Amino acid sequence: MYTTIATLLPLLALAVAAPTANGPCRARKQTYVAKYDGLPFQEPGPNPIPPHYYGLGYTTFQIDQHDHFIPPTSGNQWAMAFGGSGNISVPDSPPKQTFQLESLSFACVSGVPQPECAISIWGWKASAKVINRVINFPSLDPGHLVGGYIMNKTSFSWEWRDLKSVGFSIARADNGGDMYGGLALDDVKYTLNFGC
Numbered sequence: 001m002y003t004t005i006a007t008l009l010p011l012l013a014l015a016v017a018a019p020t021a022n023g024p025c026r027a028r029k030q031t032y033v034a035k036y037d038g039l040p041f042q043e044p045g046p047n048p049i050p051p052h053y054y055g056l057g058y059t060t061f062q063i064d065q066h067d068h069f070i071p072p073t074s075g076n077q078w079a080m081a082f083g084g085s086g087n088i089s090v091p092d093s094p095p096k097q098t099f100q101l102e103s104l105s106f107a108c109v110s111g112v113p114q115p116e117c118a119i120s121i122w123g124w125k126a127s128a129k130v131i132n133r134v135i136n137f138p139s140l141d142p143g144h145l146v147g148g149y150i151m152n153k154t155s156f157s158w159e160w161r162d163l164k165s166v167g168f169s170i171a172r173a174d175n176g177g178d179m180y181g182g183l184a185l186d187d188v189k190y191t192l193n194f195g196c
């Protein structure tokens, strides 16, 4: 009797571990820093960011190159939402994926001079909870040398996890009016969670 059960156990374990043709699903995490360099860029555009660049899909954001006004933090390309708003999301399939947003470089790009810019950032979580944060990019005044302007950088708290999507939108910080410009992001660091 005992011998029979002992012989069966390894078989049962195998059956449980391999429920599908693709084998068992293992939850895992992977951290990326999206720099957008080396992605094909041609003028005239559009230059969409290919799906799914380091695991994420981009709405509105395009690949754009250094305009000799504000340099990208790394390399010569960044992600640009020309109208100032766009989303970055995990694909719908496989369904259990989420990401944690860790840090990014950002700039509002309207030319010089430009007013102080308020960037609203939303996080849509797998739980359907929505979180929100506003960061500012300073006003730019004339009189700086080329290279005198740089992107700013921010980190995100632990609250910015279990995300399905993040959205961005820009407005004038002083009166909520239109910036008439774009939002550039670079070195977007996040951790993808491949859940089961």
Ligand SMILES: *[C@@H]1O[C@H](CO)[C@@H](O)[C@H](O)[C@H]1NC(C)=O
Binding pocket: 059, 060, 085, 086, 087, 124, 165, 167
């Ligand atoms: C971003 O995603 C939100 C929520 O799904 C949606 O309401 C909004 O229209 C999207 N924005 C863009 C620019 O696609």
Ligand SMILES: *[C@@H]1O[C@H](CO)[C@@H](O)[C@H](O)[C@H]1NC(C)=O
Binding pocket: 138, 140, 148, 149, 150, 151, 152, 153
């Ligand atoms: C933020 O950007 C402005 C404009 O480029 C720059 O003058 C400033 O030094 C930056 N601040 C930081 C902390 O990087």
